[in-house]
Amino acid sequence: MLEARVSFAYGEREVLKNVELSAKRGELLAVIGPNGAGKSTLLKCLVGILRPIGTVKLDGLELTGLKPAERARLITYVPQSSLPQFAFTVEEFVEMGAYITRGSVEEALKRVGLWEKRSDRITSLSGGEFQLALIARALAQGSKAILLDEPTSHLDINHALDVMELLNELKREKIIIAVLHDLNLALSYADRVLVLKGGKKAWEGPSKKLKAQIIEEVYGIRARILEVEGKRLIVAWPEG
Numbered sequence: 001m002l003e004a005r006v007s008f009a010y011g012e013r014e015v016l017k018n019v020e021l022s023a024k025r026g027e028l029l030a031v032i033g034p035n036g037a038g039k040s041t042l043l044k045c046l047v048g049i050l051r052p053i054g055t056v057k058l059d060g061l062e063l064t065g066l067k068p069a070e071r072a073r074l075i076t077y078v079p080q081s082s083l084p085q086f087a088f089t090v091e092e093f094v095e096m097g098a099y100i101t102r103g104s105v106e107e108a109l110k111r112v113g114l115w116e117k118r119s120d121r122i123t124s125l126s127g128g129e130f131q132l133a134l135i136a137r138a139l140a141q142g143s144k145a146i147l148l149d150e151p152t153s154h155l156d157i158n159h160a161l162d163v164m165e166l167l168n169e170l171k172r173e174k175i176i177i178a179v180l181h182d183l184n185l186a187l188s189y190a191d192r193v194l195v196l197k198g199g200k201k202a203w204e205g206p207s208k209k210l211k212a213q214i215i216e217e218v219y220g221i222r223a224r225i226l227e228v229e230g231k232r233l234i235v236a237w238p239e240g
């Protein structure tokens with residue numbers, strides 16, 4: 001279980017105001033909200049890239065006092081994807097994460113379906129494959145929690161679904177939190193949703209209970225939620 005309550009300011013500018021969250025194994029938590037709401041900052045505070053005021057506990061252990069290296073063994077951050085510029089092989093790229101063993105690299109590459117491509121240049125991967133390589137690198141670290149920042153943002157629907165299916169499997173053994181811009185993916189895959197607006201928690205709860213009214217208020221749009229074949233889908237229009 002990851003439990004946190006954090007506030008954070010960049011200099012004078014307060015961007016997270018006492019945001020509380022909890023995430024447990026078996027449930028995928030999606031963090032959604034408009035641009036600038038503080039989603040990436042929240043993930044960075046949880047993993048320790050930024051130092052928040054407050055508390056971040058993983059299975060009861062307070063993480064805020066730990067050294068970055070100790071913390072990295074417990075909780076891993078998958079940043080927003082940007083294609084790498086250096087011509088490492090896929091396998092070398094996954095090995096570059098900290099605290100990994102050869103065995104864990106092989107297992108991680110097999111898990112995400114990139115083992116056959118392990119000797120290919122990382123620069124030759126598609127955006128979707130590169131995202132999977134980033135997830136493999138996080139998996140190879142063997143941490144308890146993986147936090148992903150917009151893991152589907154550059155992907156077509158097919159590859160986005162591949163990534164979400166993978167997260168759906170991984171949630172059984174790890175705590176998974178993902179910042180998602182695609183509200184339909186969030187509604188389809190997340191068990192719980194945390195909605196941020198202006199650095200504050202606007203709503204949190206089971207994705208099944210997220211109402212169109214919350215989406216309207218937070219994003220300043222008109223929205224309806226439809227049900228199609230058991231899935232909930234958001235349709236949106238500009239306000240006015």
Ligand SMILES: Nc1ncnc2c1ncn2[C@@H]1O[C@H](COP(=O)(O)OP(=O)(O)OP(=O)(O)O)[C@@H](O)[C@H]1O
Pocket residue numbers: 010013015033034035036037038039040041042
């Ligand atoms: N390094 C920084 N220095 C100062 N302000 C920053 C910095 N990084 C982010 N901010 C500001 O903090 C606020 C929250 O940014 P953050 O990137 O966490 O939002 P976000 O919800 O992830 O946005 P997006 O959906 O656009 O990625 C924004 O107003 C942003 O301009």
